[in-house]
Amino acid sequence: MSEQKKKELHVAALENGTAIDHIPPAQLFKVAHLLELDRMNNTITIGNNFYSKKMGRKGMIKIADKFFEEDEINRIALIAPNVILNEIRDYEVISKYTVALPGELVGIVKCNNPKCITNNEPMPTRFDVIDKEKGAIKCRYCERKINKEDIIIK
Numbered sequence: 001m002s003e004q005k006k007k008e009l010h011v012a013a014l015e016n017g018t019a020i021d022h023i024p025p026a027q028l029f030k031v032a033h034l035l036e037l038d039r040m041n042n043t044i045t046i047g048n049n050f051y052s053k054k055m056g057r058k059g060m061i062k063i064a065d066k067f068f069e070e071d072e073i074n075r076i077a078l079i080a081p082n083v084i085l086n087e088i089r090d091y092e093v094i095s096k097y098t099v100a101l102p103g104e105l106v107g108i109v110k111c112n113n114p115k116c117i118t119n120n121e122p123m124p125t126r127f128d129v130i131d132k133e134k135g136a137i138k139c140r141y142c143e144r145k146i147n148k149e150d151i152i153i154k
Helices: 003-007 024-032 070-078
Strands: 017-023 044-052 054-065 084-089 092-098 103-108 126-131 136-140
Touching: 003 103, 024 044, 024 054, 024 070
Parallel strands: none
Antiparallel strands: 017 054, 017 084, 044 054, 084 092, 103 126, 126 136
């Protein structure tokens, strides 16, 4: 068997659903937890440390009959920006794009300032993304800056 054949992925094809590809291996289970895959009844395939020309190693999640809403995609982008989302219908990729942080996050992140109004009043949080590369955000209300490693996802 050729070296190339040995490195090819042999994962079941998806009839309808979403494949999340090029997940950094260290982030794979964080993404799975964030998406609450353990609560889904869908058929799910999870693979980690697959060979990747682009990354060296990568993770992948395939979820049958699941298509993500914008807020779910934004949550993925907080943990693993630059993953590739493939939407599949009838075994064909109908949409493929790289996940990126939007300019604003609404109701997704908890402000870590205990005095922030969003922690004391029933209102959605609003954060501006101030550095997409580093994942830094700033609360629109109290102006607290939060680095990626200190972000608490609701």
